[in-house]
Amino acid sequence: MGTSKGIRKSLGYGMNESAKKTIFVLNGPNLNLLGTRQPDIYGKTTLEDIKAGLEGRAAEMGLAIDFRQSNHEGELVDWCQEAGKKAGAVIINAGGYTHTSVAIRDALAALDIPVIEVHLSNIYAREEFRHTSLISGVAAATICGFGALGYYFALDGLKENLT
């Protein structure tokens, strides 16, 4: 059903049950600074707050979160590949790599599980260089401009489609 990159695309065929219910939440460069600087753009919520909130919400849904942040492109690529073996879906805020990384896009495109792209800010209302996302074309859905709430919306959207 749907296109190859749709949210319903094969939800972890051949994967064990616990992997199917695990969602990798991957965060790119500088997102470790969240809540400490530029609160006018990115809000006051820290990445730790988002992690704790998502884990709680996921537990209520019978899902598990594997939450990670890296400032390194190759590490993010490795984690995308790992998600293909250990997760039923990926939520990713690739930070600045959103606009530059062919390598992360290629790693996500190779996955047979849904990918949801999240941005805290509305990237289309900011500088022109942020208007292009290399991730959007391989994501089932993109959420931007809702701040930290976007991560929860992504989880809710996946829940509807993972069960």
Ligand code: CA2
């Ligand atoms: O809006 C988003 O979520 C972004 O992915 C955030 C990236 C930015 O490069 C993207 O264009 C949009 C930047 C993350 C940096 O986060 C900071 C948070 C607090 C202080 C400094 C940076």
